[in-house]
Structure formats: C-alpha cells, structure tokens
C-alpha cells in the first residue's frame with residue numbers, strides 16, 4: 001500500500017522529520033522552489049499537515065488543500081494558526097501540551113533566580129577580576145517573596161508548585177478563579193501586580209490577552225517589581241516595558257519571548273536588571289523529543305482512524 005502524503009510547512013525537529021519520512025510521503029512546502037506548483041500537484045492528496053504554532057495556515061493554503069482534515073502542530077502555543085478558519089473547513093488542530101510543562105517552568109524559575117541573585121552580573125564580577133578588590137553586593141532572593149502568575153494553566157500550575165517549593169507567596173490572575181487551587185485569586189490584574197514582587201506571564205496569546213500586561217500593570221509592579229515572560233512577547237506592551245526598565249519605573253525583567261523574535265529591542269542589551277533568553281522554554285533534548293513524539297502520535301492516530309491524542313478544542 002502506498003504511504004499517505006503529508007505536507008510540512010517549516011523545518012521540524014530532526015526526530016520528527018526522520019519518523020515522518022519512514023511513514024509518509026513528505027512534501028516540504030517550505031523547501032519547494034515553486035510552492036504553487038507543488039500545491040497544484042499534490043494539494044488534493046494532502047489530508048494532514050505537520051507544522052509549528054508559529055507558522056500561519058493562510059486561506060490560500062487551505063484553499064489549495066481541499067481534503068485537509070488535520071493540522072498537527074509542534075508546540076503548545078498556536079497563536080499564528082486561525083483555529084476558527086480550520087474548524088469552518090472541518091480541519092482539526094493538534095498541539096503538544098503537557099510534555100513541556102516541566103521544561104518551561106524550570107526555565108522560569110532559573111531566570112527568576114538569575115535575576116534575583118544577579119547571577120550574570122556577579123559572574124562578570126568574577127570574570128573581570130573585580131572580586132579581590134571587593135565582594136559582590138548583596139542581592140534579593142526568591143524565598144519569601146510574593147509572586148503573581150498570569151495564567152494558571154498547565155504550565156502556570158507547575159510554575160506555582162515550584163514557587164511554592166521556594167516558600168514564595170503565590171497568587172494568580174486568569175479569567176476564572178480555580179477553587180481547587182490553593183493559591184489566592186485576583187480578578188483584577190493591576191490589583192495583583194500591586195500586591196506582588198514578581199509577575200510571571202504564562203497565559204496563551206489570544207486576542208483577549210494580547211497587550212494585557214500594559215503600562216498600568218507594569219507601573220503597579222513598580223520600581224522593585226519584576227516581570228517574567230515565558231508566554232509570548234505580545235502579551236506585554238514591549239515599548240512601555242523597555243521605557244520603564246530604563247527609567248527605573250520597573251525593577252527588572254526576565255524575558256524568554258519578544259514581540260518580533262528573533263529581534264530583541266536593542267535598548268534591553270545594556271540594562272543590568274534584565275535577563276534575556278532566546279525563546280528557550282521548551283528547548284531541551286528530552287522535551288523537544290517528547291513534543292516530536294506527540295506530533296507523530298497525533299498523525300498516526302489520524303491515519304489509523306483513531307481518536308486524536310491532543311486535539312485543540314474547536
């Protein structure tokens with residue numbers, strides 16, 4: 001029996017690329033010299049696409065794939081993909097939730113420690129030979145500090161657990177209170193920001209959350225407050241963030257994500273009160289392999305006529 005055809009929209013994890021090659025006839029649209037010709041040739045045969053949540057599925061692509069029924073995306077976030085447009089065409093989206101919770105939460109705590117304990121600056125103190133002339137200055141710490149989590153979802157809950165293990169006072173904001181969770185709920189984000197030392201942003205990027213961490217929220221955090229973003233850059237008003245970090249209106253920031261990745265506002269590079277990461281939340285060997293495996297399992301289930309493993313609710 002001939003293998004099913006699938007289309008890939010971008011470079012995928014090497015393990016996933018290798019697995020797909022053994023099971024399917026893979027057509028990499030992103031490598032095609034003439035994408036329109038490729039779509040014209042194979043479009044009607046494509047029932048499934050493998051992609052990542054950063055790559056859109058524009059209407060003209062969907063138009064060229066009349067029999068598409070599954071978009072299997074690598075990553076938990078799928079903000080570039082228009083889910084209602086897929087649903088309207090009877091296409092289901094799958095993502096890769098849960099398997100990256102630990103890695104993202106671990107990076108969150110790592111950046112918070114690095115910022116609180118000023119690890120990059122203290123490291124420089126040693127490397128630049130300044131230690132013999134004097135000890136590095138005293139720093140703040142996580143233990144005992146107050147943290148507010150914006151988005152107590154799968155990853156947010158894991159972040160909350162780790163913060164609690166550091167004996168931090170944990171609160172959260174989201175659309176709804178979660179009575180089964182032991183943390184304090186704030187219905188109002190500005191109010192929460194005014195009551196905490198740290199604001200961790202880990203909500204999905206949706207039309208309702210874009211720009212949610214605005215100037216008022218950042219000003220409520222204030223000169224000793226710190227914001228951590230491991231979600232999407234566009235949840236925070238980035239120009240206001242840069243301005244407040246520069247002026248001292250906000251104490252610090254630990255940022256794994258940015259509005260225009262991989263471009264980072266250059267004004268951040270010289271700020272001592274900032275930790276910068278190149279979108280590394282899930283970027284460990286183990287986690288990325290687990291994500292790759294989940295994409296492969298969704299495709300496998302789809303072609304076997306089985307229930308999808310991790311469908312995104314329509």
Ligand code: 8YV
Nearest residue numbers: 052053074075076077279282
């Ligand atoms: C990855 C992510 O950067 O899962 C997500 O939503 O942002 C990260 O895990 C990305 O998905 C890899 O393409």
